[in-house]
Amino acid sequence: DAGVIQSPRHEVTEMGQEVTLRCKPISGHDYLFWYRQTMMRGLELLIYFNNNVPIDDSGMPEDRFSAKMPNASFSTLKIQPSEPRDSAVYFCASSPSRNRISYGYTFGSGTRLTVV
Amino acid sequence: QQQVKQSPQSLIVQKGGISIINCAYENTAFDYFPWYQQFPGKGPALLIAIRPDVSEKKEGRFTISFNKSAKQFSLHIMDSQPGDSATYFCAANNQGGKLIFGQGTELSVKP
Numbered sequence: 001d002a003g004v005i006q007s008p009r010h011e012v013t014e015m016g017q018e019v020t021l022r023c024k025p026i027s028g029h030d031y032l033f034w035y036r037q038t039m040m041r042g043l044e045l046l047i048y049f050n051n052n053v054p055i056d057d058s059g060m061p062e063d064r065f066s067a068k069m070p071n072a073s074f075s076t077l078k079i080q081p082s083e084p085r086d087s088a089v090y091f092c093a094s095s096p097s098r099n100r101i102s103y104g105y106t107f108g109s110g111t112r113l114t115v116v
Numbered sequence: 117q118q119q120v121k122q123s124p125q126s127l128i129v130q131k132g133g134i135s136i137i138n139c140a141y142e143n144t145a146f147d148y149f150p151w152y153q154q155f156p157g158k159g160p161a162l163l164i165a166i167r168p169d170v171s172e173k174k175e176g177r178f179t180i181s182f183n184k185s186a187k188q189f190s191l192h193i194m195d196s197q198p199g200d201s202a203t204y205f206c207a208a209n210n211q212g213g214k215l216i217f218g219q220g221t222e223l224s225v226k227p
Contacts, residue, residue, distance in 0.1 A: 004159075031213055043160070043205065043217040056214065091159050095213070104150055105215060107159030 004108035006092050012114045018080040021111045023092030024073055030097040033105065034067055034077050037089045049075065050097075082115045089113070118143060120208050122218025129225050135193040137221045139206035142187065148209035151180065151191050152217075153202050160205055164191070196225045 005024040013019050025032045033048040047057040049069045069075040079086055089112050093105040121140045129135045150165035166173045166180040173180045179192040193200055206218040
């Protein structure tokens, strides 16, 4: 398996523009997570899905952020409009369901977003 | 109650020494405690994990010690090597499938 695949790896955009980050989880994993990492706040959980259904979006900073998972193999995180304070590394992770032995997450390589 | 507190924030160890990173939690419903290792430019990767019914787990040079009554757990890296230099995160799983991460420890192993 190729692991969790995120695209793009780097994104530079101007303030006010729409940004879409993409994630392909590991096949067979039932959970998908979106995290944001900054020096100040560490790893923050933004939202997670179970079987394509959003379970907890309490970490989404504000209405400018939205996430979708239209099917088991694809998810997007959208920021519209983007602001400089959104600059961070965004990670997607997936994990198998709880009734399996390991609860470990597999993270993607991240998308480094810079909003200028 | 959902927090995991990690210390120290940064750690410098000589090659061959023991690196120790500590974490504490409040929520007794947490049922799985993994450690993740992150190299620059990469996503965190699962290193080792423990369940609360076990007091210690060892994998190679990496050991987790778990103290359920104190609600603390720690990562010990024996014979630390320069290649171990990375950021380490402890985490705790709530029963809803969500991992709560500590703030991270930046480890530097000097040759």
